[in-house]
Amino acid sequence: MFYGAVVWDPWLIVAQIVCLQCLYYVTLGIVFGVLVGTRVSRMSLFYFFDFAAVTASTITGWCVIGAFFLSSLAGAGYLLFLVERAKKCLDFSATLYIIHLFICVVYGGWPSTFTWWIVNITGLAIMALLGEYLCIKRELREIPITRFRPNV
Template identity: 80%
Template sequence: MFYGTAAWDPWLIVAQIVCLQCLYYLTLGIFLSILVGTRVSKMSLVYFFDFATVNASTGTGWGVMASIFLSSIAGAGFLVYLVERARKCLDFCATLYIIHLFICVAYGGWPSSITWWVVNITGLAITALLGEYLCMRRELREIPISRYR
């Protein structure tokens, strides 16, 4: 599809959101199993969705925070291949983290920890800014033109 054509395709947008959400949770699970799985006896969804696990007072909490930050960096890479446009990165990132907030509220209640909010808003900023930067670099690459037609 050419960048100049503006076709409204809601199925494509929904598919991109679902893919981005799934890839985010996949990478979060990988980083949680590496950084937190070695510290706890049993991994569960608590480390994904409960705001109480995101704290700076335990080593496990630091592992959860590091996993969220690393997943945010990986999410920026996913934006380059799924969204491909710098001007759409903030929209997709905000959608990703709003859906994550809804799932966290459904799982463990409203996040009352300031640490949870700081970590997730910082993760949103990392994903959006790094994703926009990487998408802009990709958009500004020169188009190779072959000499022989």
């Protein structure tokens, strides 16, 4: 993709946001299945969207926290393939977490625990910074032009 002529395409941006959000929740669900699903008798949306599930006082709570962090790491990889630009990583990461906050408020009320805020702000930072790092590494790769080089 060439980045010289930047055209504002709102449908592309909405599609990227929807894809990123869906991939994040699919990854979160898979990681919850591995880490939390073995510890509880029944998985539910409680672990996704209720702030009470994010607690440092139980082992299951620590598994939930770990799942959120692992999903943030995967989200950075998704930014690399969906967004492809380092300067947009913070925007898309913040949008993902703002949408997540909105869903959490609708599902379980305003998050009132300090742990929930720390986990989500740290997850946002991990996703944005690692996504920017990965995108910068890709943007700064050399362009191979071996077919134009004369044989020596």
